[in-house]
Each structure stands twice: as structure tokens, then as C-alpha cells.
Amino acid sequence: MAGTSIPTTVPDVEAWLIATLGPAVAPVLVRNVKPDQKAPYSCVVVRADLQNRVTPISRYCRVGVQGWKVTAAGEADRAGARELCAAVASALERAPRAGILLDAQIDAGPYRVVDATSGIEYQYASVLLEIAV
Numbered sequence: 001m002a003g004t005s006i007p008t009t010v011p012d013v014e015a016w017l018i019a020t021l022g023p024a025v026a027p028v029l030v031r032n033v034k035p036d037q038k039a040p041y042s043c044v045v046v047r048a049d050l051q052n053r054v055t056p057i058s059r060y061c062r063v064g065v066q067g068w069k070v071t072a073a074g075e076a077d078r079a080g081a082r083e084l085c086a087a088v089a090s091a092l093e094r095a096p097r098a099g100i101l102l103d104a105q106i107d108a109g110p111y112r113v114v115d116a117t118s119g120i121e122y123q124y125a126s127v128l129l130e131i132a133v
Contacts, residue, residue: 010133011100013048013061017092021046024091028084034066039074044088054130058102061131065089067110067123076121078112085110085123092127103130 014032021030021044029035029043037043044067051060067085069077089106097103109125 010050011131013050013063013100013129013131014046016100017046017048017063020095021088021091025084025088030088034068037070039070040072042069042080042084044068044084046088053133057132058130059133061129062107063092063127063129065092065109065125065127066113067125068120069122070120074120078121078123081121081123082110085125089125089127092129100131100133101129102132104128 018030018032025044030046031043032046034045035043044065046066047064049062049064051062053059065085065088067081067083067088069080069084071077089110092104093106095101095104105128107126107128110123111125112121113124114121
């Protein structure tokens with residue numbers, strides 16, 4: 001169908017998340033993979049999982065948000081991680097409805113999770129987006 005404005009490719013939601021959230025929590029790093037860092041550090045890890053279609057031109061996207069805040073002693077700063085995770089989830093809810101974002105709401109969290117590899121606790125939240133595709 002020539003001349004249509006309906007998108008024909010799936011947007012890179014994780015790239016959009018990193019670009020959108022980076023300024024909201026600067027100077028904290030926002031990545032889609034947790035970087036190797038020496039303590040102390042703070043970072044946010046986002047994961048976008050595309051879900052079912054809502055309409056012919058939109059779909060749900062469940063976004064996992066991990067808030068990491070680690071002290072110089074290599075221990076979790078639970079309160080700091082919770083604040084960071086909640087700030088990122090709230091920033092997504094308040095993000096302008098423009099570009100690919102049609103709607104957003106916090107689905108769950110933040111809640112405590114222990115990293116199986118390092119044993120360090122972080123906070124996790126889930127945000128449900130409706131995006132244009």
C-alpha cells in the first residue's frame with residue numbers, strides 16, 4: 001500500500017528507553033545489559049519484552065526496570081536502589097506521549113530481588129507500555 005504512514009518495522013524499544021530515561025536519571029547509567037562496575041556504583045537496567053497487539057497499529061510492551069545502588073563495601077543500598085527504580089518507573093509513566101509511546105503505567109514493584117551471580121540485592125519494577133508499531 002503506497003503512501004501509507006503505518007510503520008512496517010518493529011521499533012527498537014530498548015534504544016528508545018535508554019535515550020528517554022538517560023536524562024531523567026543522569027548521571028546514573030541506563031543500559032539494557034548490566035555493565036561490570038567496581039563498587040560504589042548506581043545503574044539502571046531496562047529490558048523490553050514486546051507483547052500482543054492492542055490494535056492493528058499498537059502493541060503492549062512490558063518493560064523490566066532494575067535499579068542497582070551498591071556501596072563502596074560492595075553491599076546493596078536497598079533504600080537508594082528502591083528510590084532509583086521507583087524514579088525510573090515513574091519517569092516512564094510521565095514520559096510525553098509522542099513518537100512510539102502511546103501509554104504507560106506501572107504494573108508492579110519496585111520489589112527486592114537478589115542477583116543469583118553476585119548475591120547483591122537490587123530493586124525491580126515492571127511498567128506496561130502501549131507502543132506504536
